[in-house]
Amino acid sequence: MxxxxxxxxxxxxxxxxxxxxxxxxxxxxxxxxxxxxxxxxxxxxxxxxxxxxxxxxxxxxxxxxxxxxxxxxxxxxxxxxxxxxxxxxxxxxxxxxxxxxxxxxxxxxxxxxxxxxxxxxxxxxxxxxxxxxxxxxxxxxxxxxxxxxxxxxxxxxxxxxxxxxxxxxxxxxxxxxxxxxxxxxxxxxxxxxxxxxxxxxxxxxxxxxxxxxxxxxxxxxxxxxxxxxxxxxxxxxxxxxxxxxxxxxxxxxxxEVVPVPDETPFDAASIERGRELFHGPIANCVGCHGPDGDGQAATLDYDDWTKEYTTRLAITPDDDDAVRPYRQAGALRPRQIHPRRLTSGVFRGGGDSQTLYRRLLVGIAGTPMPGVIVAQEPSATGLTAEQIWDLVHYIVSLSEQP
Ligand code: HEC
Ligand code: HEC
Structure with a gap:
């Protein structure tokens, strides 16, 4: 060659x-x-x-x-x-x-x-x-x-x-x-x-x-x-x-690929159930993503890549003096991570329904976004597959709004 x-x-x-x-x-x-x-x-x-x-x-x-x-x-x-x-x-x-x-x-x-x-x-x-x-x-x-x-x-x-x-x-x-x-x-x-x-x-x-x-x-x-x-x-x-x-x-x-069960019908009733779950205590998406996913909930958090050289060492990320040695060793300046505004219709990891199902099920590694607890029957602590589909449908409906 x-x-x-x-x-x-x-x-x-x-x-x-x-x-x-x-x-x-x-x-x-x-x-x-x-x-x-x-x-x-x-x-x-x-x-x-x-x-x-x-x-x-x-x-x-x-x-x-x-x-x-x-x-x-x-x-x-x-x-x-x-x-x-x-x-x-x-x-x-x-x-x-x-x-x-x-x-x-x-x-x-x-x-x-x-x-x-x-x-x-x-x-x-x-x-x-x-x-x-x-x-x-x-x-x-x-x-x-x-x-x-x-x-x-x-x-x-x-x-x-x-x-x-x-x-x-x-x-x-x-x-x-x-x-x-x-x-x-x-x-x-x-x-x-x-x-x-x-x-x-x-x-x-x-x-x-x-x-x-x-x-x-x-x-x-x-x-x-x-x-x-x-x-x-x-x-x-x-x-x-x-x-x-x-x-x-x-x-x-x-x-390790996460299996996705068959999608339930995407209809107004499913979207409405998803809306309630989103704002309800079990999923509590609203706590981070704000009412109707407007991204207005005030959360102050960082991703795991940043936490490694800050909060996990009991260093406050905006304490410049304490962070300085890490910055000099090549670490990037700590930046807050924001829960997504879900009305934008932009999904960084892909917006097809299977991908969104998996995203909600396992959360987003390295970030504060948690996965959901899965339950076989509707319960006070976990979500069934059907309920996760309801949430997916609600999320998709948010981004379809003008
Ligand atoms: C503890 C805070 C927190 C909770 C609770 C939470 N999220 Fe998130 N979510 C985040 C953060 C932070 C991101 C941005 C992650 C990133 O882009 O790195 C995010 C991103 C997302 C995304 C965007 C995915 C993509 O591909 O761009 C969706 C969709 C989402 N969340 C839906 C939900 C739903 C539905 C719930 C409830 C079941 C929920 N979130 C609960 C913090 C949270
Ligand atoms: C202009 C800057 C830029 C360039 C050029 C770039 N990336 Fe990235 N890449 C990013 C950013 C920013 C992220 C983080 C996205 C996020 O957190 O959602 C990323 C994330 C990734 C991820 C992680 C995905 C995940 O699941 O966490 C991979 C893999 C990746 N890039 C590979 C590449 C490869 C391979 C190339 C070259 C072919 C490349 N990138 C070029 C900026 C860039």
Whole structure:
């Protein structure tokens, strides 16, 4: 394969300062290391440094990403990411003679989502909501259970449609095979980033990392000494188990798709029942979304990505001094999350009835929007499938009003 012209490079670099210079390393997740330091009251710097050596050995660099297939158990986890597609998505932007595009992530995504998928690329600062930080492994717009990973189809849907009402654009015009490569790369960045976080956690919580490195058996440095096979130490066993848990959760996503029962008739009676449920005590949608979904209920809350370095550490998000160290480590300025004004007719995660049913059933991961409690019979504490359909019909009717 011969490199012919660096098409697209020029356009990409209008956005990303210096993206023509190769990026040697994925930037470390310094915010998470600080969070671990604060929550465990130890200095997690060494733990973060050693974790990164493991992560770099397993996942490579932005120019030459790697997939640690040999360490993964189960076919699905091993083949989650296709190394050829990874190469297509990674690195510098150019096209070869057969007009295959390379560097897709740099061309289309990095300005917002950042080199390591931290959601803090140069164009992220002005956005609300912020671009997703893939490294937490939490996704909002999916068909699966709340704590599950999205399926490839879910990721394809968001790439094709974007998230309307946010900065996340639609990539409808990007060729299908390129979208597949981008999906591989999102999964790659997410697995990499989540494993990085977990290694820092176990280093401190289980391997005894403090200001000093623990002895050889517990040292993360030993994990990669015999790459690609991990060494036979306590640290290696734990680290490889974390890797498998994260990759396994992606491999299992298709089994976690939430089944949707047949839709009940969409009629005035159903809408009226939905209206009552919306304003009633069991669902209490009105508490966040306001009367008739006008978005006027005053709630002050933040999403989980922000809470990680604020409220969960007993830091008030608008306390600039307390937040400053996290900001200096790369965290974005805390921004409130607002319950949606439901009369706008804009659904970020898709507005078809099946999708809305799932949205109400499981809520929106990473945000304050809860799921509902399901009941087999109408009751004072949960909602039946029919009642959830009533709510869906009511929501749809709100956005159909002029
Ligand atoms: C102009 C900025 C921008 C660009 C460019 C962009 N995104 Fe996003 N992306 C966002 C924002 C903002 C969100 C958060 C939307 C939300 O929270 O509803 C997001 C969310 C996502 C999500 C999370 C969906 C979920 O279920 O939580 C994925 C996956 C994603 N983007 C992938 C990509 C990929 C792949 C590319 C490149 C092909 C890309 N994005 C390009 C801004 C951008
Ligand atoms: C604790 C507050 C809270 C409660 C209770 C709540 N929501 Fe939400 N809801 C939110 C927030 C916050 C968002 C915005 C999430 C985002 O876009 O990241 C949201 C978003 C939505 C969306 C938009 C989904 C999309 O694809 O854009 C719908 C629809 C919705 N809520 C319906 C409901 C219904 C119906 C109920 C009651 C069963 C309900 N909500 C209860 C906080 C809440």
């Amino acid at each position: 011969r490199i012919v012209v660096p098409v697209g490079l020029a356009i990409g670099c209008l956005w990303v300062a210096g993206c023509d210079a190769p990026v040697d390393h994925f930037p470390p997740n310094r915010v998470h290391a600080l969070v671990v330091s604060a929550s465990r009251q130890v200095d997690a710097e060494l733990a973060a440094e050693d974790s990164l050596s493991v992560i770099d050995a397993w996942f490579g660099t932005p120019e030459q990403p790697r997939w640690p297939k040999d360490l993964l158990r189960g076919d699905a986890a091993q083949h989650l990411v296709d190394p050829d597609r990874l190469v297509r998505a990674a690195g510098r932007v150019y096209s070869d003679q057969e007009n295959h595009h390379f560097g897709l992530y740099n061309e289309h995504c990095v300005t917002c989502h950042g080199v390591a998928g931290g959601g803090n690329g140069p164009a992220s600062l002005l956005q609300n909501p912020y671009p997703r930080d893939f490294r937490a492994g939490v996704f909002k717009w999916k068909s699966t259970a709340r704590s599950s990973k999205p399926t490839r189809e879910d990721l394809l849907r968001i790439l094709q449609h974007g998230a309307p009402g946010t900065a996340m654009p639609s990539f409808q015009t990007v060729a299908g095979e390129d979208l597949e490569a981008l999906i591989d790369y999102v999964i790659f960045l997410s697995v990499r980033g989540e494993v990085e976080r977990r290694l820092v956690d176990i280093a401190v919580d289980e391997l005894g990392y403090e200001e000093r490195r623990p002895d050889a058996d517990a040292s993360l440095l030993g994990v990669v000494s015999e790459a690609p096979q991990a060494a036979d130490t306590d640290a290696a066993d734990l680290a490889v188990a974390e890797l498998n848990e994260v990759a396994g959760s992606w491999a299992e996503a298709p089994e």
